[in-house]
Amino acid sequence: MTTATPRFRTVLFDADSTLSAIEGIDWLAERRGVHVAREIAALTDRAMNGLVALDDVYAERVARIRPTRAEIEALSRAYITQIVSGTAELVSKLHDAGVTVHVISGGLRDALLPLAAHLGISSDRVHAVTLRSAAHDDVFDQLDGSQPLATQGGKPEVVQRLLAAGVAPMPVAMIGDGSTDAAVAPHVDAFIAFTAVTRRASVLAAANAEAASMAALSTLLFEP
Ligand SMILES: [Mg+2]
Numbered sequence: 001m002t003t004a005t006p007r008f009r010t011v012l013f014d015a016d017s018t019l020s021a022i023e024g025i026d027w028l029a030e031r032r033g034v035h036v037a038r039e040i041a042a043l044t045d046r047a048m049n050g051l052v053a054l055d056d057v058y059a060e061r062v063a064r065i066r067p068t069r070a071e072i073e074a075l076s077r078a079y080i081t082q083i084v085s086g087t088a089e090l091v092s093k094l095h096d097a098g099v100t101v102h103v104i105s106g107g108l109r110d111a112l113l114p115l116a117a118h119l120g121i122s123s124d125r126v127h128a129v130t131l132r133s134a135a136h137d138d139v140f141d142q143l144d145g146s147q148p149l150a151t152q153g154g155k156p157e158v159v160q161r162l163l164a165a166g167v168a169p170m171p172v173a174m175i176g177d178g179s180t181d182a183a184v185a186p187h188v189d190a191f192i193a194f195t196a197v198t199r200r201a202s203v204l205a206a207a208n209a210e211a212a213s214m215a216a217l218s219t220l221l222f223e224p
Helices: 024-030 034-048 054-065 069-081 087-096 109-118 154-165 214-221
Strands: 010-013 100-108 126-129 172-176 190-194 209-211
Touching (some): 024 100, 087 100, 087 214, 100 109, 100 154, 209 214
Parallel strands (some): 010 100, 010 172, 100 126
16 A cells, blocks of 8 residues: 655644534533524534634533533534544544644533544644533533633634644644634645535635545645
8 A cells, every 4th residue: 555645744623513513512502402502503603603702602602501521421422423424534544644633623622532532633632622610510611721722812822832842743734614723824834624514605715725525635635
């Protein structure tokens, strides 16, 4: 077997609506009934379209939903069952070619670690949001201190930190569907809008390229 030649030395993936077809926070909100679910989904969509800052909605969503440990574990299983077709194959191909793969997500780290493990991505390459329990029980209702990825500028901040630390060798590609992913574009060599799950004009406007499937993404990430 010949190893494919990668165009980038690092590939950064968004998680929700990119690696997996679900939005984790919305999935948790659906456990709270149709009214809460609708309200939370509308907040998420406004943030991903760049209409409101993520900072303003994140803590509010967590305080409304108050996910339990069992629900976060159930979400971790849903991330894997709803994985986007071709993801495991593409991540394997990247790893086989020596590409560094990170997950940069505004989702919940505890829920994303099993998906990352399933894809062979180590936990130190999973950057996401950690919650805490105010009452020290199994209900997670607060952000665990400062959580850059729960803010609008979080992804660029984390990406710049990874670049400075030398753990994301250049050239670097960022892959995602949302406005927080598009915000990384000025800091990397390419931002590819991933539109298999959700396609947003505002995100496409910031993108160097569009991939509507993992197969299409593969052709952008490797030399022909
Ligand atoms: Mg996303």
